[in-house]
Amino acid sequence: MTATAGTRPAQAVGVWGTGGLGAHAVQLLRMVGAAPIIAIDPLPAARDRALEFGADLALDPDDPALAKRVFAESGGLAVAFDFAGVPAVREQAVGCLAPQGKLVLVGLTDQPLTITGGTRFSYLQQQVLGHYGSLAVHVEELVALVRRRRLDFSRSVSGVLPLASAADAVDRLAQKKGNPIRLILRP
Structure with a gap:
């Protein structure tokens, strides 16, 4: 970007x-x-x-x-x-x-x-x-910045849900329930 x-x-x-x-x-x-x-x-x-x-x-x-x-x-x-x-x-x-x-x-x-x-x-x-996505080099740069603690994406994780709750997660994002940013699905 x-x-x-x-x-x-x-x-x-x-x-x-x-x-x-x-x-x-x-x-x-x-x-x-x-x-x-x-x-x-x-x-x-x-x-x-x-x-x-x-x-x-x-x-x-x-x-x-x-x-x-x-x-x-x-x-x-x-x-x-x-x-x-x-x-x-x-x-x-x-x-x-x-x-x-x-x-x-x-x-x-x-x-x-x-x-x-x-x-x-x-x-x-x-x-x-x-603009569409990122090149591999951009992903590598982001990982290096996170590793060096120059960039913190953890504040963007607003919830971790079990994989079985995928439909609920999509609904929460679509309806903006609870002000979600990113929801992570865990198997």
């Missing part, structure tokens, strides 16, 4: 969707020195989690002054990460980009990608980048 965007220290970034992957993204972005890190999520618990994980500011996407607040805090985002995979999120994120800013699509969807204001998008030389 940070490699796809080429994120550098002191770049303003936005993370739309701070569930499991988005929460990890906040940690990684902080590690590479992105600043400020602005988290956007409709759930108050997810916004609180993002702040705990290192975001500088957490906003509700339904705030009518969201773009204004993002620009006041950052001057415009160098990179906006969409972890939600929702067309409305992508539109909102593009509206928060600085000139030459990048929208990185992490959340998957088969819905069409549209950009309102395409002339402005082109004039500002903004970009849309796709």
Whole structure:
């Protein structure tokens, strides 16, 4: 994700969707020195989690002054990460980009990608980048960071359930029961 965007220290970034992957993204972005890190999520618990994980500011996407607040805090985002995979999120994120800013699509969807204001998008030389998973080298880097205690994913484990409870785990995640981030199934 940070490699796809080429994120550098002191770049303003936005993370739309701070569930499991988005929460990890906040940690990684902080590690590479992105600043400020602005988290956007409709759930108050997810916004609180993002702040705990290192975001500088957490906003509700339904705030009518969201773009204004993002620009006041950052001057415009160098990179906006969409972890939600929702067309409305992508539109909102593009509206928060600085000139030459990048929208990185992490959340998957088969819905069409549209950009309102395409002339402005082109004039500002903004970009849309796709991201899908990680290369083996990225997994090795994450393992090394965890081993050296530079990165802690344990805070993302919100429960351990027996494998027989898989259906319950899926339901808890889908319904966001108990503010789950990641549930681990144990055989």
